[in-house]
Amino acid sequence: MRESRPDTAAPAKRSRRKEARPAELLEAALALFVEKGYAATRVEEVAASAGVSKGTLFLYFPSKEELFKAVVRENAGRKLADAQREAAEHTGPTQDLVREYICRWWTEYGGTPAAGLTKLIISEAANFPDLALYYQSEVVQPAHDLLKHIVQRGVARGEFREVDPVLAAHLIVAPLVQLVTWRYSLAPCCPPEQLPDPLALLRLHADVVVRGLSVGAPGDGAAAPQPAAAPPAQPKP
Amino acid sequence: MRESRPDTAAPAKRSRRKEARPAELLEAALALFVEKGYAATRVEEVAASAGVSKGTLFLYFPSKEELFKAVVRENAGRKLADAQREAAEHTGPTQDLVREYICRWWTEYGGTPAAGLTKLIISEAANFPDLALYYQSEVVQPAHDLLKHIVQRGVARGEFREVDPVLAAHLIVAPLVQLVTWRYSLAPCCPPEQLPDPLALLRLHADVVVRGLSVGAPGDGAAAPQPAAAPPAQPKP
Amino acid sequence: MRESRPDTAAPAKRSRRKEARPAELLEAALALFVEKGYAATRVEEVAASAGVSKGTLFLYFPSKEELFKAVVRENAGRKLADAQREAAEHTGPTQDLVREYICRWWTEYGGTPAAGLTKLIISEAANFPDLALYYQSEVVQPAHDLLKHIVQRGVARGEFREVDPVLAAHLIVAPLVQLVTWRYSLAPCCPPEQLPDPLALLRLHADVVVRGLSVGAPGDGAAAPQPAAAPPAQPKP
Amino acid sequence: MRESRPDTAAPAKRSRRKEARPAELLEAALALFVEKGYAATRVEEVAASAGVSKGTLFLYFPSKEELFKAVVRENAGRKLADAQREAAEHTGPTQDLVREYICRWWTEYGGTPAAGLTKLIISEAANFPDLALYYQSEVVQPAHDLLKHIVQRGVARGEFREVDPVLAAHLIVAPLVQLVTWRYSLAPCCPPEQLPDPLALLRLHADVVVRGLSVGAPGDGAAAPQPAAAPPAQPKP
DNA sequence: CATGAATGAGCGTTCATTCAT
DNA sequence: TATGAATGAACGCTCATTCAT
Numbered sequence: 002m003r004e005s006r007p008d009t010a011a012p013a014k015r016s017r018r019k020e021a022r023p024a025e026l027l028e029a030a031l032a033l034f035v036e037k038g039y040a041a042t043r044v045e046e047v048a049a050s051a052g053v054s055k056g057t058l059f060l061y062f063p064s065k066e067e068l069f070k071a072v073v074r075e076n077a078g079r080k081l082a083d084a085q086r087e088a089a090e091h092t093g094p095t096q097d098l099v100r101e102y103i104c105r106w107w108t109e110y111g112g113t114p115a116a117g118l119t120k121l122i123i124s125e126a127a128n129f130p131d132l133a134l135y136y137q138s139e140v141v142q143p144a145h146d147l148l149k150h151i152v153q154r155g156v157a158r159g160e161f162r163e164v165d166p167v168l169a170a171h172l173i174v175a176p177l178v179q180l181v182t183w184r185y186s187l188a189p190c191c192p193p194e195q196l197p198d199p200l201a202l203l204r205l206h207a208d209v210v211v212r213g214l215s216v217g218a219p220g221d222g223a224a225a226p227q228p229a230a231a232p233p234a235q236p237k238p
Numbered sequence: 239m240r241e242s243r244p245d246t247a248a249p250a251k252r253s254r255r256k257e258a259r260p261a262e263l264l265e266a267a268l269a270l271f272v273e274k275g276y277a278a279t280r281v282e283e284v285a286a287s288a289g290v291s292k293g294t295l296f297l298y299f300p301s302k303e304e305l306f307k308a309v310v311r312e313n314a315g316r317k318l319a320d321a322q323r324e325a326a327e328h329t330g331p332t333q334d335l336v337r338e339y340i341c342r343w344w345t346e347y348g349g350t351p352a353a354g355l356t357k358l359i360i361s362e363a364a365n366f367p368d369l370a371l372y373y374q375s376e377v378v379q380p381a382h383d384l385l386k387h388i389v390q391r392g393v394a395r396g397e398f399r400e401v402d403p404v405l406a407a408h409l410i411v412a413p414l415v416q417l418v419t420w421r422y423s424l425a426p427c428c429p430p431e432q433l434p435d436p437l438a439l440l441r442l443h444a445d446v447v448v449r450g451l452s453v454g455a456p457g458d459g460a461a462a463p464q465p466a467a468a469p470p471a472q473p474k475p
Numbered sequence: 476m477r478e479s480r481p482d483t484a485a486p487a488k489r490s491r492r493k494e495a496r497p498a499e500l501l502e503a504a505l506a507l508f509v510e511k512g513y514a515a516t517r518v519e520e521v522a523a524s525a526g527v528s529k530g531t532l533f534l535y536f537p538s539k540e541e542l543f544k545a546v547v548r549e550n551a552g553r554k555l556a557d558a559q560r561e562a563a564e565h566t567g568p569t570q571d572l573v574r575e576y577i578c579r580w581w582t583e584y585g586g587t588p589a590a591g592l593t594k595l596i597i598s599e600a601a602n603f604p605d606l607a608l609y610y611q612s613e614v615v616q617p618a619h620d621l622l623k624h625i626v627q628r629g630v631a632r633g634e635f636r637e638v639d640p641v642l643a644a645h646l647i648v649a650p651l652v653q654l655v656t657w658r659y660s661l662a663p664c665c666p667p668e669q670l671p672d673p674l675a676l677l678r679l680h681a682d683v684v685v686r687g688l689s690v691g692a693p694g695d696g697a698a699a700p701q702p703a704a705a706p707p708a709q710p711k712p
Numbered sequence: 713m714r715e716s717r718p719d720t721a722a723p724a725k726r727s728r729r730k731e732a733r734p735a736e737l738l739e740a741a742l743a744l745f746v747e748k749g750y751a752a753t754r755v756e757e758v759a760a761s762a763g764v765s766k767g768t769l770f771l772y773f774p775s776k777e778e779l780f781k782a783v784v785r786e787n788a789g790r791k792l793a794d795a796q797r798e799a800a801e802h803t804g805p806t807q808d809l810v811r812e813y814i815c816r817w818w819t820e821y822g823g824t825p826a827a828g829l830t831k832l833i834i835s836e837a838a839n840f841p842d843l844a845l846y847y848q849s850e851v852v853q854p855a856h857d858l859l860k861h862i863v864q865r866g867v868a869r870g871e872f873r874e875v876d877p878v879l880a881a882h883l884i885v886a887p888l889v890q891l892v893t894w895r896y897s898l899a900p901c902c903p904p905e906q907l908p909d910p911l912a913l914l915r916l917h918a919d920v921v922v923r924g925l926s927v928g929a930p931g932d933g934a935a936a937p938q939p940a941a942a943p944p945a946q947p948k949p
Numbered sequence: 950c951a952t953g954a955a956t957g958a959g960c961g962t963t964c965a966t967t968c969a970t
Numbered sequence: 971t972a973t974g975a976a977t978g979a980a981c982g983c984t985c986a987t988t989c990a991t
Contacts, residue, residue, distance in 0.1 A: 038275060178412075205402065302981095529953070645908055653890055663841075766978075768975075
C-alpha cells in the first residue's frame with residue numbers, strides 16, 4: 002500500500018497522473034482482487050492502493066463490477082496474436098514449437114502480474130458468467146485452438162503419436178495453469194523447499210510432455226503392450 | 239431446496255434429523271461455497287438449501303467462518319491412508335503405480351463432490367491462512383510426498399529417468415487439479431465439445447506422463463540431453 | 476448457576492418441585508434481571524438458573540415481559556401493612572418511630588434479595604410505564620405517605636422542626652435507596668474499604684436525620700433560621 | 713428528531729457539521745441510553761435523533777459499545793477539579809463548605825443533562841465492568857474523597873461530631889444521587905404534587921445534614937447521650 | 950408436564966455508491 | 971477534477987417464542 006509515489010521524474014505531476022489513473026487503478030485492483038477475491042476486496046482499498054480517494058475511483062469506473070470486468074479485459078489475451086503468427090510460420094520440428102509455446106507463455110503471461118488473472122477467473126467465473134464467457138472465448142479458446150493445431154501438426158507430420166489433440170492441449174496447459182494458481186493460493190503457506198523453481202518445472206514439463214507425445218519407444222512396460230525385450234525398434238518407417 | 243424430506247422409515251423424526259443436520263448443512267455449504275465463493279454465499283442460502291431456517295444453521299455452527307472451516311476439514315484428505323498403504327505394498331512396475339494413483343485419485347476425490355474443495359481452497363487460501371496451512375499440511379503435502387516417493391522408486395529401479403522427484407510430482411498432479419478447477423469454474427461456459435471426457439483425459443495423461451518420465455527413446459531430438467547411442471541398458475541389474 | 480439442586484430431603488421430588496417452579500423461576504429471574512438488566516438477561520439463562528429448560532419457563536409465564544412483571548409484583552410491597560399498623564399504634568417519641576422505620580426497612584427489604592428490585596425499577600421504569608405506575612402507587616407512594624405522616628406527627632408534637640413533610644420523607648428514604656442501588660451497581664467494583672457497613676451507615680443516618688429534623692440547638696450558625704436565644708451549651712470545649 | 717438544522721450562519725456547511733457530529737451523537741445517545749437503557753436503545757434511534765443515518769454514526773464511533781463508553785467518558789467528572797480547589801482554599805465554617813458542595817453539585821451536574829449518567833451507570837455497571845471501574849475511580853472516588861476530607865476538617869475543627877467520615881460522605885451524597893435517579897426513573901409517573909422541587913429538597917438536605925452532623929444539642933431523646941434535662945422548650949409556639 | 954429443536958423478526962455492522970463542496 | 975462525508979440496502983447473528991415429541 003504505497004502512500005506517496007516518488008514517481009521518477011515528475012513533470013506536471015497532476016496532469017501526468019490523471020492520464021495514468023485508470024491504469025494505476027487497474028493495477029491495484031488486479032493485485033487486490035487476486036489476493037483477496039472480488040467480494041473481500043473493498044473499493045476503498047483499491048483506491049487507497051492506487052493513491053486516490055474512494056470517490057475518484059468512481060470517476061473512472063462506474064461500479065465495482067465494471068472495475069472488475071475492466072481488470073479482466075485489460076489483462077486478458079494481449080499477446081496471443083504474436084504466438085499465433087509465430088506458430089503458423091514455424092517450420093522446424095513440432096517438438097520445438099511446443100517448447101517455444103511453453104517458454105513464451107511464461108515470459109508473456111505466467112511470469113507477469115497478469116498471471117493472477119487465472120486464479121481470479123477460476124474463483125469468480127460462476128459469479129460473472131459473462132466475464133467467464135468472455136475469458137473463455139477470448140483467451141482460453143484461442144490458446145487451446147492454437148495448441149490443438151500444433152498437436153495436429155505434430156501428428157500429421159508423424160512427430161507425435163495419434164492422440165486426441167484437444168486432450169493433448171489440456172495436458173500441455175495444465176502444468177502452466179497449475180503453476181500460477183498455486184503461486185497465488187497455497188504457495189505462501191508452503192515451506193520454501195516445496196516450492197519448485199518455475200523455470201525448472203516448465204523445462205521438465207516441456208521435456209516430459211514432448212517425450213510423452215512423441216512417437217518412439219515408450220519404455221513403459223505396463224500399458225503399451227510391448228515385447229519385454231524390445232529395444233525401441235524406431236517405428237515411423 | 240427440498241421442503242419435506244420423505245425420510246424412509248422415520249423413527250422419532252425430530253431426533254433423526256438432528257443427527258443428520260450437520261452433514262446436510264455441510265453438503266449444502268460445500269456446493270454453494272464452491273459455486274459462488276465464500277463471501278458471495280449467504281448463510282441463509284446455505285440454510286435454505288439444506289431445508290432449514292437461518293437460525294437453525296447457527297445451532298450447529300457458531301459462525302459462517304466456522305461453517306466454512308468445517309466444510310474444508312470435513313472434505314479434506316480422507317482416503318489418503320489407503321493410497322499410501324497401497325503404494326508401499328505395490329511390487330510391480332512403478333509405471334503401474336503412477337497409473338493406479340491417477341485412477342484412484344479420480345474415484346476417491348476428483349469424481350466426488352468433494353472435488354470442489356480444490357477450487358475453494360485456491361480461492362480462499364489468502365483469506366483463511368490457517369485453513370490453507372491445514373490443507374497444505376494435511377492434504378497437499380502428503381499427496382506430494384507420496385508421489386515423490388513413487389517417482390524416487392521409479393528412478394531408483396531404473397524405470398524412470400533421473401528427474402527431480404518434486405518437480406515430477408507436480409507434473410503428475412497438475413492435470414488432476416486442473417481437471418477439477420476447470421470443472422467448477424469455466425466448464426459451465428464451455429461449448430460441450432470442448433469439455434474433455436475426464437476419464438479419457440486422465441488415461442492420456444497417465445500415458446503421456448509415464449512415457450515422458452520413463453527411460454527409453456524419446457523420439458525428441460531437441461532438448462532432452464541424451465547420448466544419441468544409449469539403448470536403455472535395461473536398468474535394475 | 477446451580478446445576479443440580481441437592482434439595483434437602485426430597486419426598487416425591489417431581490410433584491414437590493412442580494409447585495415450587497414458579498417461585499424458583501421468579502427467584503432466579505429477580506437475581507438475573509437485577510444483575511444484568513432486563514434486556515441483557517436471556518430467558519434461557521433464567522430457566523437454566525432455576526434448573527428447568529427454556530420451554531418450561533413458558534409454561535408458567537406467557538412471555539419474558541410477563542415474567543418481568545411477575546418478578547416485580549411478587550417482590551413489591553409485601554411487608555408494608557405491618558409497618559403502617561405499627562406506626563399508627565406507636566405512642567413514643569417520633570424520633571424512635573423514624574429509627575424504627577429505618578431499622579425495619581433494612582430487615583424487611585434492604586437486607587433481603589428483594590432489595591435488587593429498586594435497581595431494577597430505576598433501570599426499567601421508562602420501558603415498562605405500567606409497571607412503574609404500579610410500583611409507584613403500591614410501594615413508593617404508601618411508603619412515602621407513611622413517612623410523611625410520621626414527620627407530620629413529629630412536627631405536630633413539637634418534636635421536629637417545621638419542615639415540609641414530603642421533602643423530609645425524601646431525605647429519610649434517600650440513603651436507604653442509595654444503599655441498595657449502590658450495592659447492586661458499583662459496589663462490586665469498589666475497594667472493600669470504601670464499602671460502608673450497611674448497619675453502621677443506617678445507624679448514623681438515623682442519628683443524623685433525626686438530629687437534623689429535631690428541634691434544638693443546631694450548632695450551625697449559618698443557614699438554619701433559629702431563634703437567637705438558644706445558645707448551644709457548647710459541648711466538647 | 714430535528715430534520716434540518718437551521719445552523720445560524722453556515723460557512724462550509726458540510727465540514728462544520730463534521731466537527732459537530734460527535735457531540736450531537738453523544739448528546740442524543742446520552743438522552744436515549746438514559747431513557748431506555750443501553751440494550752433497548754437502537755443505534756438507528758440514536759442516529760435519527762441526531763439527524764443522521766445509521767451508517768453515519770459508525771463513521772464516528774466504531775460500535776455501539778464504544779459509543780456508550782464515549783457517552784460515559786464525555787459526561788463523567790468534568791468539573792471536579794474546581795470543587796476540589798475551592799474546598800482546599802475555603803477558610804470559613806465547614807458547614808458552609810458542605811452547603812457550597814451541595815449547591816455546586818446541582819449547578820454543575822445534577823441540574824444538567826449529564827445527570828442522567830448516574831442512572832445509566834447504576835443500570836449498566838454489571839454489563840460494563842471496565843466502565844464501572846472508570847466511573848468509580850474517576851468520579852465517585854474523588855467526590856467521596858473530597859467529601860471525606862471536608863467532614864474530617866469539620867471534625868478536626870470541632871464543628872462536626874466525631875463521625876466516620878466515609879459514612880458521613882455517603883449520607884451527604886445519598887439525596888443528591890437519589891434526586892437524579894428518581895428524576896430519570898419514576899418521576900415521570902408521579903403525580904406532580906409528589907415531585908419535590910429539587911432546590912427546596914437540596915436546601916432542606918443541606919440544612920438537615922449539617923445540623924445532624926454538627927455538634928450541639930441533638931434534641932433527640934433516644935440515641936445521642938444528652939443531658940437528661942433538656943425538655944424541648946417547645947419552640948415556635 | 951417437560952423438553953429442546955426449530956423458527957424468524959430484529960438489530961449491529963459493513964460497504965458500494967452518491968453528491969455537496 | 972478530486973474529495974470524503976453521508977447514505978441505506980444487505981448480511982451475519984441473536985434470542986424470544988413455538989411445538990412436535
